[in-house]
Amino acid sequence: MFDFGIWTSWFNNLLTGCMPGWAATLIECVVIGVLVLATYALLALFYILYERKLCAWFQCRLGPMRVGKWGLLQVFADMFKILIKELISLKGTDKFLFKLAPYLVITSSVVMLACLPWGRGLQIINYNIGIFFVLAVSSVGVLGILLAGWSSNNKYTLIGAMRSGAQMVSYELSLGLAIITIVLFAGTMNINELVYAQNDGWFIFKGHIPAIIAFLIYVIAATAETNRGPFDLPEAEHELTAGYHTEYSGIHFGFFYLAEYLNLFIVSGIASLMFLGGWMPLHIPGWDGFNEVMNWIPSIVWFLGKAFFISYVIIWFKWTFPRVRIDQMLAFEWKYLMPFSLANLVLMAVFVALGWHF
């Protein structure tokens, strides 16, 4: 299987060969920064089109068809429009926090993007506490949403922000517990090691029952974490018009919009990392020929394919299910999902201790 590490180390050697170490590191940082931002923007655009086309398909429509072939350029037109729109400032808002909020949201989402295992040798941040770091950074996004709702000086945004705070803090528990279940199984939090540990089978197969339960809990909690239907209460366009970002315009709104789509990709990416092997191809121990064939598919295709598939499922939820009510949503988390994830964690501990796994 092709190792992208060959390219990166070649580039690193090239730079260190002709300049001092600090300068090389600086240039590498800048190049990676640009690459991350470019990937971020392109992926967000892809996701917007992806969702629009998918939901059109669910709803017996065609979706955007006018700009470019099959409407492929529609998202670029939309993004261009959003970039040239005026940033409206409102009376009675907390100016500083109002402007800060979208940046908090988008920063947390960009940092999480950098943690994902894109392919073999294609990883930007590789901590030994990798997955823990991702969970911690994801919580910063909530702060941005709360600030946006509070600083807008609008009753809809405030209700949206309160809902969002209650929802994201609650569902982070289940999300974290589902991830800890897998960390317990793998014995590591390092993202790279997590991927390599799935060389002889993805965790969802190796850990069977508790891993599958953890996967289901993760997908539900992740849907709630990304504020998507049926848990899109913070926005709830039919109740709160647009929830916490009602008062935002132009690219500030664009940041929330992009972050929402990218968070969908990120949670899907983490799901593929924790349960479906990250970039690791589908390997079945003993089936060497099959494994060889699987290895021919590039690792980045594996990763993106899995992430897009999980996103597809989450998008499918959104367009099919009605929205839950705030009390039902909180009751679901605190009365069912969280106790269930705790029990599942114990179950996984028992499985690991007794060696009841592959």
Added chain:
Amino acid sequence: MSDIKERIRKICPSAVFEDGEILFVEVSEPEWYGFAKALRDDLKFDLLSAVVGMDWKDSLGVVYYLTSTSRNWEMIVVKVAVADRENPMIHSVSDLWHVANFQEREVFDFYGIKFINHPDMRRFFLRNDWVGYPLRKDYDANPEINPIRLTDEINEDDSVSYVEDKDGKVKAVKKNVFEKEDYVVNIGPQHPSTHGVMRFRAAVDGETVKKVDVVSGYIHRGIEKLSEGMTYPQILHFTDRMDYMSAHQNRHCLCMCIEKALGLEVPRRAQVIRVMMDELMRISSHLLSFGCTAMDLGATTAFFYGFREREMVLDIFEKTCGARMSMNYNVIGGVIADLHPDFQKDVKALIEIMPSRLKEYHKVFTGNVIAQNRMRNVGMLSKEDAVNYAITGPSGRGSNWSCDCRKKHPYSIYAELDFNEVLEDGCDSFARYMVRMREIEESCKILAQLVDQIPDGPIRAQVPKLIKLPEGRWYQQVEASRGVFGVYIESDGQKNPYRVHFQSPCFNLVGVMDLTCQGYMIADLITIGAALDFVIPDIDR
């Protein structure tokens, strides 16, 4: 009828009777409240069908249409008039029939009649700084008196109540709509889920709704006032623009009312076509309601499924009537144009496809556990309240109240048709939703009976070139998509009506928003609104 007459004479000896299509009683103002109480309690007139404000030039007054649901839907008309034009006052009956709350506010708005003991005597449609009462015959419509005001309405929260003390003296008591410390969330007039330019002001405690104040009139067009200056055929087009989802039924009602006054016999072919169009309209309306309910609850895909089938109905309308909305199809004496050659084929295709599509809706939305949790036990409305607030149509039948006008006062050819009145006993939003879904099946059943039985013959009766109604008053009801729609016409023998009143079902529906939303959450307010399914232009006539 004579039995009722006797009993009324005992209760109120000074009552003046007048025979007509419905027993007509005139009582004097001081006796009115006691008489109303006796009508409700002793004579069991438990449903207040219509409240019509009137200006007879020498006096102002109100005409009340009452129905007894327990006595075969017998109706009675009561007229109350006062001669004082400066400060006309009539006792409010809003504590006897709660539906009168908003109805009397409308009368106050347009005629300036103050209702004694009414809890909240504000204008209903117009701004509180409006000068004059527009439906009075001596109203000055000079735009300089009421220019287009560019400022916000001030003192929105101020209300007044005219309270009568023990000695019979009336004094104005100031009231506030909301408490000082209430957190009031403004929903509308520009809001995705109010289904039009409706405005609710909801006092909330956290997410729980404490009180809902309905602010209406953003698209009021003064149809009743406009009608007074037009000839009868010219009025017809207004009905399509009130509840545009019941355009055929509304227009059918107005045509029937005029035909009744003229004593006109409508040809059989036109009758059948009218009933078929009414039922197609009902299907289209309920499909839209299904879609919007799903959409308001966040299930966007189901919305498109409903629209897909609604498109078939609209295509049928387009072929025959030439329009998809505001069809302008019924005319006095019949219908305006003959059926399109494809009509029967298209209707058959629709009836054939609907059962499988309904199954699909139930699969994708009704059966969904989230949808069920969102709608069940939300917006409870007991049968007693439904009657008291005159909540007819699918919403009333969701409270297990048998109130289908097609059964109670059969009009046109409905008496010959075989269909069931759909009732649900859930009294909640889910029951209202289910009534609509099942009514689609019943409408299909009616269409199936008629589609091959359309007789040949003329499509309209011979009508005089200049239509003049004889002196008198007429009231006609039909079952529109959202409930009982009534038309009141009073004529003084001219070519234009002296007074036209449209008793729209949605006006009553919005009247229970406060009652049904209290104690539920903001999200439930949207659900309740969607399940009541009011159409704003029907309120803002």
